[in-house]
Amino acid sequence: MTLDFTIVPSYFTLLLIGSGWTIAITAAAAVLSFVVGILFAVIALYGPALVRYPIRLFAWLFMGTPLLLQLFLIYFGLIQIGIDLPAFAAGVIGLGLHFAVYNSDIIQSGIRAVDKGQYEGARTLGLSRLQTIARIIVPQAVRSVIPPIGNNMIALLKDSALVSVIGVTELTLTAQLAISKTFHPFEFYLAAAVCYYVINLGLEAGLRHLEGRVQLSR
Amino acid sequence: MLRVYPFFLAAAWVTIQLSIYTTVLGLICGSLGAAARLSRSRILRFVGAAYVSLFRGTPALIQLFILYFGGPQIGIQLDAFEAGVIGLGVNIGAYMTETIRGAIVAVDRGQSEAARTLGLSRSETMRKVILPQAARLMIRPLGVNINALIKGTALVAAISVVELTYTAQRYIGSTYKPFEMFLLAGVIYMVIIYVTGLAISWLDRRARIS
């Protein structure tokens, strides 16, 4: 079998659709990882022991094990206890939770770095503990940790390829679809790599723009 | 439960081997990459930058697939384990390139100027002054790379290497004890990572004393 890149253009639309799904999965998982990351961070720092320790245990487990293993647990494991998630949902949840744990770690350090005076300033106005955390502490912490969280989102984009292993339709799986018809793996995986690279460039540019906009100084 | 232990232990050994070979290859690629990035030749600098950008800008899984499934088309025939080591090693090498380069750059510029004014050549300065100091600086960040690499070896499950994640997947899907199987594999991963972490701290401490 020789290399023949002329067959790639006829699958252009397919790869484009795959790219669209990859972007959608990355975006959905990014939002999930961000929201859950904040939640985990707040619980880990302020929550009652009854929830704090289970969350820490969960974080410890998810940081110490491979993402692929976690995806297998969520997709093949949950169905055995009666939770039948569609592959797409399993993929987004798996990616989202995995990166939530890493985001939570970063956000926690961001929260610790917020000046104590901010807490006192809000409390003396009469804001409750929860209002202060939600409106004053977390918004500042999140702004200060956007660069490292952005790095996590870049990692998330690339790791989204893993959900093809549990059968989620995205860029890697559409490349495999083309391969199953043409038997030209080299060309199509390379084409997929190019697509990932371009999406990655876009994401990096977007993150740089965001960092510039929310820069915060006292 | 008892009857799965031998399979997990055998799989753990495969994961350990994968991790060791990948680390060695990654360090080689990372050193070459860093040398290229810091070279005086513009072409080499470009090659180094392209290596880092391309391999960090695309998924490791895709790189692995290109090598394993696409390799035969360009005359590269590898078994899954070999493809796994090479694919993951070259991938992590791109990350290690940046780690090593960062450590070298971080060593005080004044150090190199001081050495050059003493009459040391560029390569002597690098070997005798910069590298010994940079080596100490890079142990911890390389440890972070290796930690990621150990978890990254799970990817070769996708090309059917029977390592820990592949084995866990088989039993997660068939035993009706998904959490136990996940935990079993997870604990083994964490033990491997923990022991590696101890070794890296030990190296780091030793490097600091000398």
Add this chain to the structure above:
Amino acid sequence: MTDKPFIDIRHAAKSYGALEVLKDISLQVRKGQIVAIIGPSGSGKSTLLRAINDLDPLTKGEVWLEDMQVNKPLPPRQYERHINQMRQQIGMVFQHFNLFPHLTVRGNITLAPKMLKRLTEAEANALAEKQLAHVGMLDRIDYYPSQLSGGQKQRVAIARALAMEPKVMLFDEVTSALDPELVEEVNLTMKKLAEEHMTMIIVTHEMRFAQDVCDRVLFMDQGVVVEEGPPEVIFRNPQHERTKNFLRKHLQGNAQ
């Protein structure tokens, strides 16, 4: 004006382990009165001020605002609600401003009124404009704190506290972190408040300001009130040796 105290601190004591920072202090402040607390650092003056809104809870003793006990012993959940209510009536301004850097001046001022007093956007904006005009900062309403000078930040912080329409204002060394040339604008703002008969308790290092503005001066040292009285008595004719020593050092320092 009645003789009934507006703020009533009864036998306040606070200790960290064996270290006693406040030793049985009682203090009554009438409505509209302006009280300065002076003393060396570590004398407990800031701790006393921060006990009034329970930012630094007392170990023993009671703090009353009119007929409400601020540090009322309540179960945690009820206490949280109670103290948030009380703090809305007690404004506080800090040495380091504690403005919220992620919000504009407008956002800083409208946040609490919108959340806690359920003001509409328009009402809150009108309130912010009124308070900023009051401290002479209306033209900076859409700036971020990082774009303001220290004196401007402190005036915004005062406007933020005033926007909750507090019954009393606490000032914790509000000019200590400012460059000397920025102190005056903040002092003028506080003077203006004094002329409007706001009840104020001011912890300060500025003897001249205390002399000019306040009705009463307390000199604290090592956790006790050593001496108190009208400014002309405390500054011209102090009775205690400790007060004399402190003032000698500080008035000299100010003259330099």
